[in-house]
Amino acid sequence: MSGFGGRAAIVGVGATEFSRQAGRTELRLACEAIRDALRDAGLTAADVDGIVSYTVDPVEETELVRAVGFQEIGFSSRVPYGGGGSMGTLLHAAAAITSGAAEVVVAYRAIRARSGATRFGGAKTAASPTSGHSGTTAMQWCMPYGVLTPASWMALNATRYMHTYGVTSADIGRAVVQLRAYAETNPAAWGYQRPMTLEDHQASRWIAEPCIRLFDCCQETDGSVALVITSRERAADLPNRPAFIAAAAGAGLFEQEIASDHYSRDLAVMEGSVALGRRLFERSGFRRDELDAAMIYDAFSPILLMQLEALGFCGFGEAKDFVAAGSLAPGGALPTNTNGGLIGEGYIHGLNLVLEAVSQLRGTAVNQVPDAARVLVTASRTGAILTRD
Amino acid sequence: MCPHCQSLDYKAEQLSGRGALYSYALLHHPRNPAFDYPVLAALVDLDEGIRLVSNLVDVAPGDIRIGMRLEVAFEPTAGDGSVPVFRPARSAS
């Protein structure tokens, strides 16, 4: 075992409201979430000596330091892979804390995915420089062909997945129905009090045929989430029940791209998630069936099924049966995305899934899993296993 | 750089323009004024072992089948260039 063994923990969480029109800058959103996370943790800005985010975030670290009032930052980093790197913030934070590089780390993401200059799900018509990390230069090979949006990149892989394993749109819709049922009772969610049936899902219009309908897409959302991470020792003196980081890992493989990820030989398998799952379960020493809940990056619903397989919760091609058995729902084999997921709650580029995992471990979740003690958080190629004890 | 041997040498090779459909998607939304919808987006595995993102032409959406044999055609794109697109193979290959 080479995990963190709970030697680092999430001790504070903060978030703004999730909306379609925040009416303020990403910098301000980040400041609000961080302020709230520090209050939740019982710490002040002066306690913080590390800051971590991931590469697409528009908030410049130096501005954040000056705005929030951090006094002396000894460690800062950003995880690559776009939203796939969201859970890597926990890896970086835990590595910094357990190595002694930092004592108190703030992880954050602020986004205006809906009201920003370009909608997050909209068309990209120029290749980003690699340093921007919102995509690699491989994206230029998509653009002459009108393959311009996150849904279109995802769809090329998802069609292959469905073809390989005989998966239908209704099979995928059954997962969305289970997520939306959680969202329906979550006041923070876009899907709050908006019931959705499989019939509704099947009647929603195609975004990319034959795999992504409107209701298979996450909500482009404005908002921010911040987390405060520190050592087990320091956590013991703080007011909240810590969410210990039992293991955290990343896996970026040869031939993988960030969004236009079309060049691995077998696109029906999310091989990065296979490697991630192997690392997480080896490092934590846990078995798959010892988890009480999972938060799995669901920017588009087909990748939820693909990750369930890649992470080893069922065999390849079996996610449709795993889902049809109600496994994601309350009382199921693996209650999943109990906030409604990115599809049902909102899309803070993945980090709101960590917020939900912490709520589950504190016992304060809106859709509480009874006695939740071990929760997985993953985003295709980064992830962590969090524990209550 | 060649990721297998780290060589920086390269040369242009003539390809057959033949391959098979690895995957596809009919893109309906959101729409960009430069394209006609639905966009027939494709992943094509060339016989030489290279995978390309491209478009399908001369095929009705209902006739698209993963694995179908394809051959290259060229269509104009922005500027003076042209890009390779793929249509169902007309001759046995």
Ligand SMILES: [Zn+2]
């Ligand atoms: Zn070589």
